[in-house]
Amino acid sequence: MLGMKRYLAILLSFFVLLLARGMWTALYLRGPLARSLAIELGNENLAQAELGFSLEQWYSCNTKLLSPELQPKFVQSEWDAETKAFLDQSAEKSGWIFMQLTHSLLSTLLWPFLSQTTINGLLGRGSTFVLSRDQIGKLLNVGPSWRADTLIDLGAGDGSVTAVLAPAFREVFATEVSASMHWRLQHRGFRMLGLEEWAAHGCFYDIVSCLNLLDRCDRPWDLLAQARSALKPDKGRLLLAVVLPFDPYIEKGHSWQHPSQHLPVSGHVWEEQVNSLARDVFSPAGLEVEAFTRVPYLCEGDLYSTHFTLDDAVFVLRRTR
Template sequence: LAVMTYLDSGLQQGFPTRSCEHCDCEDNQTANFRSMFRPRGALARALYNKQLMDCQLEQMDHTKWYHIDGSQVPPEMRRTFLSLTLDDETRQFLDNCNDKSDALLTQIWHSIVKSLLRWFLTQTDINGLLGRGSMFVFSKPHIRQLLGRSLAEEGELLDLGAGDGLITQNLANFFTKVYVTEVSRPMRWALKKRGFQVLEVDGWSDRKYDVVSCLNLLDRCDRPYHILNRVRQALKPNGKAIFALVLPFQPYVENSGKGNQPMEVLPIQGLTLEQQAASVVSNILEPAGFTVVRWSKLPYLCEGDLHQAYYWLDDVVFVT
């Protein structure tokens, strides 16, 4: 009842149509309507601001998600860089984000539950319980170009820190056997529902794999060097590893005893994404025994909420 009263108080203030005063997506009639009905309720203001933000997301130049300044990386990295683009599968994920974000009652429910559970659970666990916050890194066409594999090609994949399995699902199309690991119990439940074989966090290196994917994990784990060593040991001869890192580098470890900072610090240097990407190769991957054969820049996308349709960070993917 309190929620419906809150919602009703916002609706009585009058909402603008889906428009944005910072772009050319409204006509004069819409502008006049917007000036007459200014949102005053808390929910009305939130939806009004969301409409402005979503309009800006629609108008933004998405090519910047995939572009780098090649002059800031060594010649060898310029040669191995794979330039990708926004494709149909990525657009479909963004469309799904818009639909979910516009589901008003669901988003209000999620906000209420999050505010209650955040005292007891991590954000990852909450997302797993609510089935929200799914991530997207690359589409199947992107994976084909990065890995050079065919659909359903014979081979075994291990995806470390697989989350809810949405990203793993795209990778799984290129393998006959797929194994996953995940610390969060609700996320492990989600992975099992998708049909993946979930391995214990400390038990995955007992066997060998054709490909091990370690996507956006090195900046979220306590001991990244330990992970790197185990990945190398778990690869079959001629096996490949995929690493993804959000750059600029900002490590954050849930439930860490050091103020969310890792025990092992990765020496990533540089001010720009390109400089840090070069540092990852020379200071981390190569000393750990990995040779980068292909790399690319992509958006690390996440489903949105009442504030905007989706969120993103700059992700750099290395294939070794």
């Protein structure tokens, strides 16, 4: 017992020193506070400079590099109020020093026993943002009053992205591997289905949502086949997001491994990989691109950063046979 107390005291001292170092160097205090101030003042240029990002880069697409078939299917997305609100909230949370320090300490203590995804679910951290309601409507080519029967969100995480989609559907299902994330989805009121259950549920869905899962599952070809089979004939659509450049791996405890099935995605730039996905992955899987867009895949930050960003391609896919 004495040894454990001594260990915890040393660990706590380490984090206090780490916090003090960051405060002196202003690595993670200046960013959140300045970011919040920039948003409150409505100065997007100042906010961009503070974050080090370019809105043009987040949403741009060089359509000349797309295949002739894909060029007219690109839908231009834009910075909007919901995206701004998510970043504003992330900046505010990043500035909550005591909460962030507590999260860091607990993450370190739990790391030997749990995966990072499970830890995030337990602590309620790491919420993500992909598309706003307006961006979804524009991508699906539907109006604000559009409603459908059924949605299933595969690998739904803590449900933050599911919650954006849910109001347009009468019934919402979800799947999730992580037990802690599963609990959070149930707490939000989503009906959970097992990994082997959802595709054999006897239900055809208006929308199958597969957001940033294709590069994090062990058998992506099987996932695409199941998703395609679960779509309602004619009007069912697969809403699929994938991070580019494509870099697939799966989480196995504390290690990261290559998936057992390989997707032949090629190309050096975003547009070239979009071409490859449509030609080499979706078409062989019996799916056709109806529309697609480019958006940032945003995640809440920590003491060091207000947010984390990856580059997403989001597709609306329909069955070809």
